[in-house]
Amino acid sequence: MANKKIQKLLVANRGEIALRVMRSAREMGISTVAVYSEADRNAPFVRFADEAVCIGPAASKESYLVIDKIVGVCKDLKVDAVHPGYGFLSENGDFCRALEKAGVIFVGPSPNAMKVMGDKLAAKEAVKGHGVPLVPGTEGAVSGLEEAMAVAKTITFPILIKAAAGGGGKGMRIVERESDLKEGLERAISEAQNAFGDGSVFIEKYVTGPRHIEVQIMADGHGNTCYLFERECSVQRRHQKVVEEAPSAVLTPELRKRMGEAAVAVARSVDYTGAGTVEFLLDSSMEFYFMEMNTRLQVEHPVTEMITGLDLVKLQIRVAEGEKLPFTQGDLKINGHAIEVRVYAEDPANNFLPDIGRLTTYRPPQGLGVRVDDGFEEGMDIPIHYDPMIAKLITHGATREEAIERMQRAIDDYAISGVETTLGFCRFTMGHEAFRSGKYDTHFVRDHFRPELLDGQDPEEQAAAAAVAALLFEGRSQRPAPAATGTSTVSAWKLKRR
Numbered sequence: 498m499a500n501k502k503i504q505k506l507l508v509a510n511r512g513e514i515a516l517r518v519m520r521s522a523r524e525m526g527i528s529t530v531a532v533y534s535e536a537d538r539n540a541p542f543v544r545f546a547d548e549a550v551c552i553g554p555a556a557s558k559e560s561y562l563v564i565d566k567i568v569g570v571c572k573d574l575k576v577d578a579v580h581p582g583y584g585f586l587s588e589n590g591d592f593c594r595a596l597e598k599a600g601v602i603f604v605g606p607s608p609n610a611m612k613v614m615g616d617k618l619a620a621k622e623a624v625k626g627h628g629v630p631l632v633p634g635t636e637g638a639v640s641g642l643e644e645a646m647a648v649a650k651t652i653t654f655p656i657l658i659k660a661a662a663g664g665g666g667k668g669m670r671i672v673e674r675e676s677d678l679k680e681g682l683e684r685a686i687s688e689a690q691n692a693f694g695d696g697s698v699f700i701e702k703y704v705t706g707p708r709h710i711e712v713q714i715m716a717d718g719h720g721n722t723c724y725l726f727e728r729e730c731s732v733q734r735r736h737q738k739v740v741e742e743a744p745s746a747v748l749t750p751e752l753r754k755r756m757g758e759a760a761v762a763v764a765r766s767v768d769y770t771g772a773g774t775v776e777f778l779l780d781s782s783m784e785f786y787f788m789e790m791n792t793r794l795q796v797e798h799p800v801t802e803m804i805t806g807l808d809l810v811k812l813q814i815r816v817a818e819g820e821k822l823p824f825t826q827g828d829l830k831i832n833g834h835a836i837e838v839r840v841y842a843e844d845p846a847n848n849f850l851p852d853i854g855r856l857t858t859y860r861p862p863q864g865l866g867v868r869v870d871d872g873f874e875e876g877m878d879i880p881i882h883y884d885p886m887i888a889k890l891i892t893h894g895a896t897r898e899e900a901i902e903r904m905q906r907a908i909d910d911y912a913i914s915g916v917e918t919t920l921g922f923c924r925f926t927m928g929h930e931a932f933r934s935g936k937y938d939t940h941f942v943r944d945h946f947r948p949e950l951l952d953g954q955d956p957e958e959q960a961a962a963a964a965v966a967a968l969l970f971e972g973r974s975q976r977p978a979p980a981a982t983g984t985s986t987v988s989a990w991k992l993k994r995r
């Protein structure tokens with residue numbers, strides 16, 4: 498890898514991640530270029546950038562996903578490198594190749610590593626023989642019912658049929674019994690063909706109630722690959738993560754080392770460079786299995802930054818310049834505990850339906866151990882065209898308990914009105930016994946959450962709500978009572994936020 502100092506960096510993304518990447522670039526003395534759609538004209542990331550170019554209408558397909566437009570801006574403004582953030586073009590091999598052709602550095606892995614890991618079967622094939630545990634199942638794509646039945650009988654039902662081109666939970670189908678296999682297989686193949694243009698599917702033993710544990714890795718172009726410990730992301734719904742923490746509450750130092758070394762082996766199997774995440778399932782007997790590798794910086798990377806003290810974006814940029822990692826595995830230590838909650842403009846009381854509108858009030862929390870990565874300001878509209886994530890709220894503490902208590906305090910200090918948000922759900926999670934004890938898995942939401950529980954679930958909160966209600970009631974003799982009248986069931990956390 499040739500050494501080349503990056504002087505100008507274009508961020509091919511929007512919102513909080515565009516801002517987060519540009520902040521690190523600025524600290525490194527690198528000048529920044531934003532590309533934005535018409536819907537993001539007034540967004541903070543556009544103002545923050547040293548230069549900004551509008552690349553089209555709101556729809557991503559006409560702006561953030563148009564490779565030619567972005568490469569065109571790189572040429573016009575003499576950009577040295579592009580950081581893709583997450584989503585959009587971050588795992589698009591054509592984008593890497595187009596940049597390469599234009600002489601622009603892509604801050605990320607090689608197109609080949611991206612391609613192998615993008616195909617879940619190719620990924621399993623690549624890591625085979627490198628000592629990485631895999632869920633029992635088919636070696637390659639299943640060709641027919643006979644083969645599928647033979648495999649299913651060997652590994653025993655329930656089984657999971659997965660699309661090779663899927664990932665992140667897309668294109669999966671559980672089959673509980675022999676009599677359902679024929680139909681399940683036919684449907685899985687036709688769905689995969691329709692959704693991804695590739696009907697290849699494979700079979701795995703279905704692991705029930707697993708934990709989602711992922712390991713952050715970082716690799717340079719000189720053969721050094723380290724693991725930056727794990728994140729636990731088991732609190733999710735419909736494959737969308739809502740709460741993440743680092744480290745996991747359940748790993749022993751010995752298991753952490755084994756999973757870390759397995760993640761490094763996965764990365765090495767494709768000569769990986771840059772930041773990557775290796776996803777594992779951990780079953781109830783603490784056996785772990787490789788699932789997939791994400792070849793980008795992830796949404797939840799801040800919890801890893803908080804416990805390691807490292808700036809992952811700076812490391813990505815240094816590695817892309819051809820530098821060596823400034824540490825070895827033995828230098829890395831876990832400091833305390835960090836939790837991230839995702840604040841979505843969604844209504845947890847209404848099946849997490851996306852809620853669009855204007856942020857009439859927006860005041861993020863502050864204070865020791867609190868980090869907010871956001872891309873909005875008070876008065877801005879949440880555009881309907883993109884992911885409805887408003888912000889990520891991250892807390893760090895000396896212990897898991899302190900991080901949780903700090904998160905509860907920070908959520909209570911977060912003032913958002915104009916749209917419904919997932920904050921109430923996150924507050925519910927922080928107070929739940931299953932979360933507090935660490936004994937939770939990927940079924941947490943299904944097993945423990947009902948919308949009714951959002952209101953006054955926590956006795957402390959119930960007491961606080963009662964106190965607020967009493968105050969409002971007393972106040973009525975002197976001045977007209979505020980909003981609390983009229984509705985019979987104003988939730989405690991809503992009350993506290995008015």
Ligand code: MV4
Pocket residue numbers: 632657664665666667701702703704705707708709730731733736776778788789939
């Ligand atoms: C599984 C599984 C059970 N058994 N594979 C979903 C996302 C993708 N990365 C892998 N996924 C799963 N694969 C076997 N053999 C259960 C899931 C799964 C899941 C994994 C992580 C986090 C949340 C999940 C929710 C449902 C299913």
